[in-house]
Amino acid sequence: MNFSLFFVHFTWVPVAFAILLPTLVSAATPPKAQNSSSAVQVPDRLNPNPNPLQFPTKPEEVRIQGTVPISLAQALELAKRNNRDLQVAILQLQRSRSELRESQAALFPTLGIDSRVTNSGNGFNNNSSQARTSFNGSAELNYNLYTSGNTLARIRAAEEQLRVDELNVESQSLVINLDATTQYYDLQQADQQVRINQSAVQNAQASLRDTQARERAGVGTRFDVLQAQVNLANAQQQLTNAISQQQIARRQLATLLSLSQSADISASDPVQLAGLWPQTVEQSIVQAFQNRPELQQFLGQRNISEQQRRQALSQLGPQVSLTGNYNLLDEYNDGASITDGYSAELQGNLTVFDGGAARARAAQSRANIGIAEARFANQRDLIRFDVERYYAQLQSNLNNVQTSSVALNQAREALNLARLRFQAGVGTQTEVIDAENDLTRAEGNRVTAILDYNRALANLQRSVTSRASR
Template sequence: MQSSNPLLVVGISAAIAIGSTTAATAKTESPADLQPVDSKENNAFEVSSLKPEPPEQWFLSQANEAPQDEVDIDLNLLDDSEPSSSDADLAQEPESSPEPSLEESEAEAEEAIGEELEGEVSEEGLPALPEGEADVEIEAIEEDLPEAEAEGEAEVEAEEPVADDEAEAEVEESSEESEEVEGEAEPVLETDPALEEDTLEPLPDTDSTPTTDEEPTPSAPTADPGSAPDYLDPDPNPLSFPTDPSEVEIVGTQPITLIQAIELGIRNNEDLQRARLELQRSQAALRETQAENFPTVDLGADLTLQGSEQPDTQFNPLTGEQEADGTELQTSLGLGGALQANYAIFTSGRRSALIQAAEREVRFQELAVESTTEDLILQVTQAYYDLQEADEQVQIFQAALDEAERSLRDAEALERAGVGTRFDVLQAQVDVANAQQDLRNQLSQQEVARRRLVEQLNLSQSVTLAAAEPVEVAGVWDLTLEQSIVEAFRNRAELEQQLVQREIAERNRRASLATLGPQVNLSAQYGLNNTLASDPDSIAEDFGFLSSFQVQLGVSISLFDGGRARAQARQAEANIAIAESQFANVRDQIRLEVEEAYSQLDANFENIQTTALAVQQAEEALRLARLRFQAGVGTQTDVLRSQTELTRSRFNNLQAILNYNRALAALRRSVSNFPEGYLNEVP
């Protein structure tokens, strides 16, 4: 405690200088100085009066430019040599006077700043000096900057020409990067190419340039924004499957927009194709039922050879009687044709009921195609947003890795300079390793998201997809919650489907009961017959065609069918009740979907603004923490914590934007109709 401590002197001098600087700037603060930042990405505010000279920026500039010899003493722990002129100015100790003791230094510092402890406080929480003293202190420091810089560089070159030069270069490089970050509206993350190459070499980066030993992966040409390329379509044969590994090898990555993804889904999705086939089947069933409106006409022809044994008799003149003389085979060859028509004149309403039921079935399948299309659009949109989220998270984790590597370089530089500790380096190395693991995992999730979108769109086996659109707010919703609910009730195909199901059940009930009523049928027949020959020795003999006709009017009524028709009617009545109950259930579900999506939309809209401001604040906090650590007044833990908070803030901002877009897509689905127009004005 009796010997002087240059580190404490430097720290006290820096605190006095920082307090002076903040005192000079604190006088100009006012609420009018809060200016909005014109940025598309956030809606934050900055204090314009504090921008010219933040305390940490000034402290770093003094550490790198002005008192270089003092910084070298502080960072390199050199021997206790006499301080330079800049040291004397900062510590307020002339060279001729002996160095004060620790108690005297503390007393001087307390006397210099004690008067202002209850006054204004700077942005960093340090006590501010009076304005006059701050101006004198800043002017004295600025006058000594060139001389102190020259002396500090000469001292470093003389004492440690190799190791200290490298440490100084790295510290200056980090300082220059920090100053460049401070001068920009948004900090730009910089990485060391050499370190990045070492740490990211094992990572599976599909977008990086391949080496000479690897074959480059060809990329598919970029498609027009409004149309999806045809080569992405799958094999037209649905029964084919690859049998060779080369057939499933990924040969290119195709960036597509959301509109193109929706177009591909509508064109290739299997569920939608199946719904279209079911619609075609119902249309064919309707045509089958409509055939009951027409009579049936049948045309028939037959060629008949008929033979029979007849007794052969001869007349006996002696007896005067016919006597049997064996048997004789008699044959005849006849040709006949008939034209027959049948028509049900009256069916007690059964025919019309079945036709109406078939028509409603076609309408039901049309609504099913519409509903499937809307569901597909929502699913493709959600999958596309998932891919965007995976891509952006890769960038976020890559930025976190860059920040961790930068902190590692700073910690290693300070350790080589003699100021940092091995513990700080180990902390930074652990943080880099964790960031690498997070990046690898996210790259895997990105690939899974790409393949999931390919499967959703049913694309070719040899291509994969990438999002071509940046993450941004998809749009706004102009309707209120109540208007959205009413529009959903009018537009949703699912509600009309239940009404159509009820109508189908009602028509089936009528058709079942109609079988108990009278049935009137009319039939007519016209025929031609010709016996070609009646003797086997003369089959070419023609006796001419003989015509015939028949008209029949029949009436029938079912007296007893064992209760089958009434049982079918009761089944239809149960189906009617089920459709009505299902209508109420779907109605409540639609309202819940609208309310849930609307609530999420509103919450995430507020979250976008909040998280955008949080990202800006986290970036500024990380910048200040890094400056403090490089200057020796902060800890590595502060930097790591700030890096974690920045990564979390960026992730929260990404989640807010994408969740807003997801909620908007869900709300559009809830109030949907494809194509445009109302399904029912009043359900």
């Protein structure tokens, strides 16, 4: 179940940002591509072994054979296809369908047939009479004419449970889509941190070469060289840590997607804004209340408890059933014809006193109704908070994208000026190092702002859950 992104401008976006926005927003929105799963092609070697009980026993079976770049649309398709939690939810739904069919069977009569062929005699040492062979058969029909509403309540409870499990599949799909989307953005951020730190190492190496050249020319100092060497060592350490985080992010996403044991992935989509949100916060809240499957699940649980209350009270009402029986008896070689007979019985019973057990079960169901109503109200408040929180994050992160983009350009210009001043002898190595660090932070801040915006957008879409786009 997928949800689309919307592409209209916020009314509060600064005019200056309208010029910058086209370079940041993707021309093709990934979530739109996921609406048609057939259009998303996924490499077969990423799919896991179809046997869920299989596990590797040799090191070569878990050795990574290569890294496959995938897009966000492919990640969502893999999550929908392979995720174990979603598969469990679908199996639970199938089980509920079978339980509903079981409860509906009570609307029909039951028919049983019993037959026996018997051979009897006086024993091996007594031949005073011959052995006798007989056939005895019977058929019995049972039908519950009236159960004081018990049968209907069971069926309605099973129908509500089926609806709850359908909503659970929908909710689980949305959660998995959100998890796959946010973890894909985490992987993008890890990839970008590696790239940024690689660039920082290259800048530090260039500064070290310049400083060593100035020292050899007699216009630099040993102190400047040591500063450059320390800066390079720090940059290399940050790069090592970034590579480690990249590997963790890859394996985390691979675990969520339930990929093959020997496959690894990387993010192929560029880092850019995923889209814009067209609604006001008030419109988003109302739409979330209408669409969130969790609210409907709590209503379904309330209805199940109500039907269980009726089932409990039905045990105190009259129960009427009809039983019909037909018997057939034939003894072979007795010279008599087959004998048969039938009987019909209408039976009624009423429980006069059960020690209060039925009413106690009804009271438990009434308490469960109250619990479901309280959880519904609590979930409603949480949904509103989620919408307001992610909407606020969306606005702030969009402003941060504008600010960080401007700061990145300024940091690049400042580094160029610091190097020119240092080469001209009017600047210091400390200024160059500070400018390099500022550039690294500016690049990281811009990537973080864009991906934080994308995460907030994905969370807001999950909070609102537009059924029209799924």
